[in-house]
Amino acid sequence: MIDFKHVTKVYEPKITALRDVSVHIDKGEFVFVLGHSGAGKSTFIKLMLREEKATKGEVVVNGYNLSKIKEKDIPYMRRTLGVVFQDFRLIPNLTAYENIAFAMRVTNIDEKEIKRRVPYILNLVGLAGKAGKLPAQLSGGEQQRVALARALVHNPDLVIADEPTGNIDPQLSIEIMELLKAINSTGTTVVVVTHEHDLARRYARRTIEMRGGVIVRDTAARGREGTV
Amino acid sequence: MKFSSFKYLLGQGWNNFSGKGNRLMSVASVGVVTSCLILVGVCASLALNVNSFVQYLGAQNEVVIYVADTASDAEVAEMNAQLTADEDIASFVYVSKEQALEEQMGYMGQYASLLSGYQGANNPLPASFRVHLKDLTRLEPASMRFSAMGGVDYVSTPTELAGVLIALKNTTYYAGMAILLILFMVSMVVISNTIRLTVFARRREIGIMKYVGATNGFIQFPFVVEGLIIGTVSAFITFALLSGGYIYLYNYITTQAAGFIAMLSLCMIPYKDIWYIMLAGFFGFGWFIGGVGSALSMRKYLKV
Ligand SMILES: Nc1ncnc2c1ncn2[C@@H]1O[C@H](COP(=O)(O)OP(=O)(O)OP(=O)(O)O)[C@@H](O)[C@H]1O
Ligand SMILES: [Mg+2]
Numbered sequence: 001m002i003d004f005k006h007v008t009k010v011y012e013p014k015i016t017a018l019r020d021v022s023v024h025i026d027k028g029e030f031v032f033v034l035g036h037s038g039a040g041k042s043t044f045i046k047l048m049l050r051e052e053k054a055t056k057g058e059v060v061v062n063g064y065n066l067s068k069i070k071e072k073d074i075p076y077m078r079r080t081l082g083v084v085f086q087d088f089r090l091i092p093n094l095t096a097y098e099n100i101a102f103a104m105r106v107t108n109i110d111e112k113e114i115k116r117r118v119p120y121i122l123n124l125v126g127l128a129g130k131a132g133k134l135p136a137q138l139s140g141g142e143q144q145r146v147a148l149a150r151a152l153v154h155n156p157d158l159v160i161a162d163e164p165t166g167n168i169d170p171q172l173s174i175e176i177m178e179l180l181k182a183i184n185s186t187g188t189t190v191v192v193v194t195h196e197h198d199l200a201r202r203y204a205r206r207t208i209e210m211r212g213g214v215i216v217r218d219t220a221a222r223g224r225e226g227t228v
Numbered sequence: 229m230k231f232s233s234f235k236y237l238l239g240q241g242w243n244n245f246s247g248k249g250n251r252l253m254s255v256a257s258v259g260v261v262t263s264c265l266i267l268v269g270v271c272a273s274l275a276l277n278v279n280s281f282v283q284y285l286g287a288q289n290e291v292v293i294y295v296a297d298t299a300s301d302a303e304v305a306e307m308n309a310q311l312t313a314d315e316d317i318a319s320f321v322y323v324s325k326e327q328a329l330e331e332q333m334g335y336m337g338q339y340a341s342l343l344s345g346y347q348g349a350n351n352p353l354p355a356s357f358r359v360h361l362k363d364l365t366r367l368e369p370a371s372m373r374f375s376a377m378g379g380v381d382y383v384s385t386p387t388e389l390a391g392v393l394i395a396l397k398n399t400t401y402y403a404g405m406a407i408l409l410i411l412f413m414v415s416m417v418v419i420s421n422t423i424r425l426t427v428f429a430r431r432r433e434i435g436i437m438k439y440v441g442a443t444n445g446f447i448q449f450p451f452v453v454e455g456l457i458i459g460t461v462s463a464f465i466t467f468a469l470l471s472g473g474y475i476y477l478y479n480y481i482t483t484q485a486a487g488f489i490a491m492l493s494l495c496m497i498p499y500k501d502i503w504y505i506m507l508a509g510f511f512g513f514g515w516f517i518g519g520v521g522s523a524l525s526m527r528k529y530l531k532v
Binding site: 049071072075076077078079083089091102103105106107108110111150153154 | 230232233236432433435436437438439440441442443444446447
């Protein structure tokens with residue numbers, strides 16, 4: 001569940017990346033966030049991750065009010081969501097398996113649980129056979145699937161993907177999108193940020209379009225409060 | 229924290245210290261921190277020995293409290309009680325008028341008979357308390373207390389020597405502190421820079437750790453371990469080197485040396501009375517700068 005109420009984000013000295021944005025995304029939704037470069041899409045995501053703090057307004061994610069959250073609670077908030085980036089952000093000297101295990105280890109999960117869960121998730125993203133490969137030995141699509149698997153380790157309520165198909169060819173992006181759909185079908189909220197209109201059109205899901213830091217279109221706007 | 233996590237973090241810390249890319253930096257910073265610790269150790273043992281020297285000299289000098297001839301027996305008894313209770317006094321003896329005269333006659337040897345007329349009521353020598361202080365730097369307040377006792381004629385003190393000793397002690401103390409502070413900061417800067425390099429090399433991992441919800445404590449732990457390892461290794465090397473040096477010097481001074489240096493053997497602190505101070509000092513210093521240095525170098529990267 002994501003709730004933005006009149007959120008403005010100003011990067012000092014004076015770049016307004018988001019301007020009075022209000023939007024609500026329910027649990028279980030699949031949403032595209034669409035917009036040209038510089039529209040404010042990544043800023044929108046950074047606010048959800050509490051990587052940045054809203055200048056004005058209120059952001060609530062998975063029950064955490066990010067305008068009021070204590071520093072020490074941020075890690076626990078982040079465990080309720082999973083993130084995937086355009087550049088995968090895998091650790092180059094760790095295998096696919098170890099990259100995923102790493103995310104569990106650093107959040108204090110014990111070795112027994114890791115041994116049980118990592119193969120399960122690798123299987124889920126269709127990489128059971130590539131567990132021992134280093135990122136450099138995997139294709140872009142495979143690397144992105146490892147990143148997606150890593151985002152799923154904490155069984156999150158929400159998966160956020162910033163340009164997940166930006167660095168892989170169209171054929172492979174379909175694989176990723178299918179995976180995200182499958183994840184969504186189990187009740188997980190999925191937010192996909194993209195500048196590819198085609199992608200959003202092809203999947204015909206709720207689309208929030210941004211331009212110059214404001215939401216200019218929201219296909220779910222009808223009957224919903226607060227949006228254009 | 230779970231035991232497997234703890235083991236993992238220790239392993240990561242060790243890896244930070246000894247991993248391929250970091251080895252050279254680790255060796256370099258152990259080198260610098262060890263050098264600092266050696267200087268600290270030399271200064272500290274010097275200071276401790278100067279202290280011991282000052283105490284030794286101090287103990288050789290006595291304060292004499294001359295009792296007025298008019299003092300009553302009760303007043304003398306009261307003085308005795310006060311001196312017995314005095315914290316600054318190592319030992320004292322009472323020398324009566326008769327003993328003083330006898331002593332004087334002893335000094336005069338064959339001419340002692342010249343003093344024979346001064347016995348009994350004619351004895352011009354005062355009774356006195358001869359006092360050894362524990363610490364000559366406490367001379368001033370102690371002699372003020374002594375003068376204030378009832379029945380005291382006057383108090384004779386080795387003031388000049390005390391002044392010299394106090395100056396010596398203060399100089400060692402302040403110079404030692406200044407050197408310690410400088411070395412402390414140098415070591416801290418070196419350790420935190422080394423760790424900053426490791427942190428920089430691992431900034432990707434740190435970023436990922438933050439995204440997947442690792443706590444700051446968890447992220448910091450291996451770097452603190454790295455700092456502590458640098459501190460421990462440095463402390464250990466320093467302790468071994470300085471122990472060897474100290475024992476050698478002690479043996480030399482107590483057995484081989486002649487003249488003034490040999491005199492130092494009377495007050496040089498034996499190794500068995502100083503090793504635990506060194507050990508605690510080096511490890512305390514090493515761990516403190518290791519721990520704090522690493523925490524300092526992490527601060528920037530934990531903001532996100
Ligand atoms: N850390 C920052 N400091 C200053 N300005 C920033 C910062 N991050 C983003 N901006 C600015 O805020 C605006 C929105 O940036 P944002 O990254 O949200 O856009 P975007 O929609 O993700 O673009 P892209 O498709 O290129 O990734 C841009 O004008 C950008 O230059
Ligand atoms: Mg972006």
